[in-house]
Each structure stands twice: as structure tokens, then as C-alpha cells.
Amino acid sequence: MSQANTKLVHHIDCPGGGQVWVDGATLYVGHMAPPAGTTIFDVTDPTAPRLLATIAQRQGWHSHKVRSANDLMIINQESIGGPAGEGGIDIYDVSAPSKPKMITRWRTGGRGVHRFDFDGRYAYISPTVDGYVGNIVMILDLVDPARPIEVGRWWIPGQWKAGGETYPWHDWVQPRCHHPLRFGDRLYVSYWHHGLFILDISDMSKPRLVSDFNTSPAFPHPTHTCLPVPQTIKGRRILIVADEDVAELWPTPPAFTWTFDITEEKHPVPISTFQVPSLDRDGSPQPDMTGCHQPSERLKGTVVPFAWFAQGLRLVDFADPFSPKEVGHFVPEPAPGEHRPSSNDVTLDDRGLIYLVDRVSGVSIIESPLFK
Template sequence: MTDISIPTPDFARNMRLIGHSPIGGRGDGLQLMVHRGYAYVAHPWSSGFSIIDVRDPKRPGPVTYVQAPANTWNIHLQTHDDLLLVIDALDLFADVQSFAGEKTYYTQSVGETLGESGGRARERSWDAGMTVYDISIPDRPRRIGTLRIDGIGFHRIWYVGGRWAYASALFTGFSDYIFVTIDLANPARPEIAGRWWLPGMHTAGGETSTALPGQRFGMHHAVVSGNTAYAAWRDGGLTLLDVSNHAEPKLVAHRNWSPPYGGGTHSPLPLPERDLLVVADEAVLDHEADGRKHVWVFDIRQPTNPISISTFPIPDDADYTRKGGHFGPHNLHENRPGSFISETLIFATWQNAGVRAFDISDAYHPRETGALVPPAPTVMTDRRKDRPPVIQSADVFVDRAGLIFATDYNAGLSIIEYGG
């Protein structure tokens, strides 16, 4: 029998929790897609991904779970039409010898930590790359193709149909994740078409990193609009890349505000009709130990010279810095085709401050228009040492009807109604 109980939020303003799923006992979720009435949730600790029937959002239905290969995580995924793309990479948080503490993962290059950056790969015991599924029957994914690479694997993908996908990939010989284009002309046999990286990342090629001590230059992901890929590079900042030639991406502009700010550049959202770009910096340490993180608004009328013109207001309805866990931005709803699309209403996860809505009709003065903080998890799936039992809202997806779906590292899937 499906558990349809709805927990009481810790805080709500102009938002209402209408549905909840414990995801079949695997409450940990990272990237989230809602497609044809089903929620596809990638798991950071439960080693795979789940599909939840949310055709009745107030009573989420059965859960289909797909196990990841050994030592592999499937933390990000994409859906479009009959295709589901799932990343494959070494399960880094299971590698407790290399990543004994959370800080290690966020403050030094992954390739260097794992000894992959010098060009000599460790013995392979995981799948690296991407798996393609047919989801013409939404809750019965059928594996139809794979893309395999050397190194650690993919981190996150962007795919909204057509021939081309885009991903962050960590190859042997590189210090961290770089930008790649993927040819999906044949979904059964995807191929890497092009690569681009920040200077200094190809360590096996003799390049030397320009990152300061405690910084991590590695691409989280890119969102592509037209022929431009807007890419976030953690402590390496933001790049605009011309991908009109998919085999040879070219730099249009590079901006980095770390230092003086604390880095963690994570989630880009182009608003092409307004010549604006929203960019979220991820909070990655507890109690704002990595500094206050912001969501920035850029004017990109001149693509070679993006200018920051404002930041989103910081949630202040509680003392979230003291609450425990991470306080600050993580992901943005990305205006995907088939979902809710707006260039004035932006939805963001703010980790221990839950899910937030912002009106940027006046791009110089963004204002918060709604918030919901789900209750603390009752079960901790996050196996990292000494993690506090607090909400850590991870990803947000808003469907065409305006319903908000949000994952958490431990507390399952929340379904939220926005008051408008």
C-alpha cells in the first residue's frame, strides 16, 4: 500500500505541500525530471534511480527502482520524448579513503584527489559515461545504448531533444570535469564530438592549474540556448561557449567572482527573450563556512561582456546559518521544453531553507514570492559521516501545470502548489 501521508512543513508562505513520496524507502534524491506523469529521481546514495507515478500528485503511486552497476552512481539524468539519459560515474562518496570528509570533495580537484590527472587510470571497477534508455513505456525503462569513456565518468547532462547533448566529463589526464558535446544521431551508439576546458585542466598534457589553494576548477554543467552553452565551473566561474560547431566549442566570455566570493558556481539559467542569465552558486559547507552564496542576475545583451546587475534576496524567515547543513542555493528550475517556462518567475532550491520562488520582473530588484521548507527527514540515507538530520532540498522541477516537485538528500519527493 502506498504511503500517502503528507508531513507538515517547517515553514510555508504562498506555497502548500500537497503530496509526498518516500520513493519506496529510498528517500535520497538529486536530479529530478517529471515527464508524462512520472517523476524520474536520481539517487546519490541508493545506487541507481527511481521512477514514481505522479499522475495523481496528491497520491503518488508505485515506484520502479533501477539498480546502478557496481561502484557506480547515477546522480543526474535527462528525459525527452522516448529517451532517458542517465550518467554513469565512479561513486565518489562511497570512496571513503579519498573523500573521508565532505570538504575534500568540494575544495580540491577530483582527478588529482583520485590520482587520475596524471594520465594513468586506476583499475576500472565502475561504469563511466552514459546509459540510454527507451521510456516509451514510462515506468519500464529499456536499455538501448551506452557511451563509455576513460576516467571517472560523467557528472551532469543537458538534453532537450534533437541530435546533440552536452555533459560534464572527467577523463583520465584531466584535473576535473570538462565540457563535452555528444552526438546522439544514433541513440544506441552515442559519441563524444567535442571538448572544451579551462586552461590548466589538461594536466597530462603539461598544463598547470591556476586554481588557488582550496579551490576546485571543474564544470558542474551547462544549459544550452541557441548556439550558446552557459557553463558553470564551480570555483572557476562562468563561461559562455559558442557550440555552433559541436566538434570545436569556442570561448565567448569567461567571468569568475571567486575570490572575493566563495565560488561554487553551479546552476546557469539563460532567459533569452530578456537577454538575461541567472546563475546560482552552490553552498557546499555547513553553517556558511564557505561564505554566503548568491543567485546572480547577469545582463547578457553583449555576450562577450556579461555584467552582473543584481542578486536574489537571502531567505530570512529563520536563522538558517545556525540550523545545520548547507544554507544557500543549489539548483534552479531550468525552463525545459514541456515544463513550466517563465522568464520572470524563478524557482530555486535553497538546501536547509527549502524551495523558494522569486519574481524578477524587475531584474534589478528580485523579490521572493513564495517559500516552503519541508520537515526534517525521519530516516538518513546520506551515509557521509556526521551529516545533520535537516532538510537539504536538492533539485526542483516545475511541470507545465505549475506544480513544483522537489527532491531532498534524505526526505523523499515533495509535491508543492504555488499560490501565484
């Protein structure tokens, strides 16, 4: 274990996870592989988390993403070998987190839903849909969670095969909406090897393209997350764009994160990058899951926690967005039987505690003076 400006509060021994989320004093863990589906803990005392409930997962599927708000929990259903047409999202009543109650299962075509955002009423999801090539953007209204209603969708022109659109990417990677994030009346959408898109959703029924930018193929990593910083920094609006260190188009050094200036949002401009110090020593290719994965979707100030796969937790300060600096880290011990960590997701709670999940095994609860 290696650490700086961080301290381990507690380690939860549980199956590996794809996402962690904290709502109040309740921790939700979405697991990578069946039979583990979702686990719920009480973290009122973070030194002694208390198991509240587990939800099993069927073979051939995973529910590795989870979000909770307004006493609702949403988990994804994505095929990892299961039959097409049975994926989507499951919606639970978690007003009593120890007794989650299934409200409904909302289903889509194809493999189902990958990643999503949820604000307590609207879910911003990345489903596969019959008639479309790859995942698209969709907005669901859960005002009545028993009857989700689609209120809007968006896709890159060319994805709607059933609508007669000409498919232009025969010599490129299939488009795939990976992760929509809502801030205000905008959706910030990562689209894998097709880059980032900013959508105006002031009219949710008709999402409208504001701008886009793609760093591939010059840098052959897929775009994972587009995270706007809520406050301006040095009078500028900043977008953090994390590439994921998987699915590389050719052997390459580890993935890193970009800083974009979106003050003029019709013209996003990359102004800096950040890589873990000394990770890319000479430009040589390294194995997948060595570099960047994603930032916390919750932010406090200018220091952003990142899950950096084999490099664990990295705390990066964007106070100067032209020169982001690492100000702390926590590299956990590898999961049993593994030779290095695989930190997959990270979030913050209202107390400033950090939750870091390994995709193979375990959740680390970490504190840092940077979030006091």
C-alpha cells in the first residue's frame, strides 16, 4: 500500500465492483459479475460499515452501475452473455435501504444499459435500442417510477439504421454512447472512440447538439467521462474529460485525462492533460488497465478524486487548469490472487470521505485533509 495526503478508514471485503455511490449514510455497490448484483451498506460509522441488503444477479448479466436519490435506486442490466432484449434498468424503492423493494423492470433492445446519471426524477441512460447501431442517449422520466416514460433521445446521425440513415463508419469503430452526465440544461456525453458531445436539453424532448470534439485516433483511448467543474476557475468554465485505459485502437502508453476550456461551449478547447507522475516513462505501450479510468462524479472544490486502475486513487488539483497537479494518492493492496490493484470507481460523501472500489474485490473508505 502506498499513500500520500490520505488515510485508510476501513476496507470492506466484498465482491469487485463497477460503481460506488453514497446517498446520505447509505453506500451502494454495483458489482462486476454474477451472482453478486448490488450490495447496500450503512456507513453512519465509516469505521464499521454495516451490511443492510444484497441483491443477486442472474448469470449472463451484470448490474455494475448503481445510483440512488429521492428514495429510489436504479441499477443497470447489461448483457455479458445473456440474450438480447432482456437488458435495461431495474428501479427499486429504497426508502428502507435494508429492505429494497422492486418497483419495475424497464427493458430495451440489444445488450441493455451501460452507464447512466440520475437526479431523483430523470434518468439519463446509454441503452442499446432496436433499429440503432450501438448505444444512444436516452432520457427517462421517473415521476411515476412504476411507469418510466421516454421523453427524449439523441444519437449521432448514422446510428439509426432502421430510419434509413447512411452508416459512415465502416472503416472506424462503431459509435457507442458511454456515459451521459447532466449539469443544468446540458448533457455532457462521452461517446467512446467518437469523443465528447455537449447537448442542450432545455427541451428534453428534443436534445440539440451544441458541440463535439474527438481526440481519437491521434490518442487511441476511448472517451469515458465528460465532467464539468461546477464553479468557474480563473473565470473559465472547465470540463474534465477522462479517457479509459481499455479498448485501445493500437498498443499505446497508458490513458490519461484531458482538461478542456468550454467557456465558449460551441468551441471546446483542450488546454492541458494529466498523467500520474512517471507512469509514462518513455512512450512505450503498457498493459490495459494501467492508466486512467474515471473521476468522481461528485466534486468538492478544485481537487478531483480519480480511479486510476492499477495506480489506485489519485487526487488531482485543477486550481490551475492549465497545469493540473497531483496532491495526494492511495494505492491499495491488490485483491487476493492479483498482482496489482484495479481501482474502478470513486465517489465522495457529504462528509468528504472517499469510497474507492476495486473491480476484483473490495471497497476502501479513505479520508484526506484535502476534503475536511
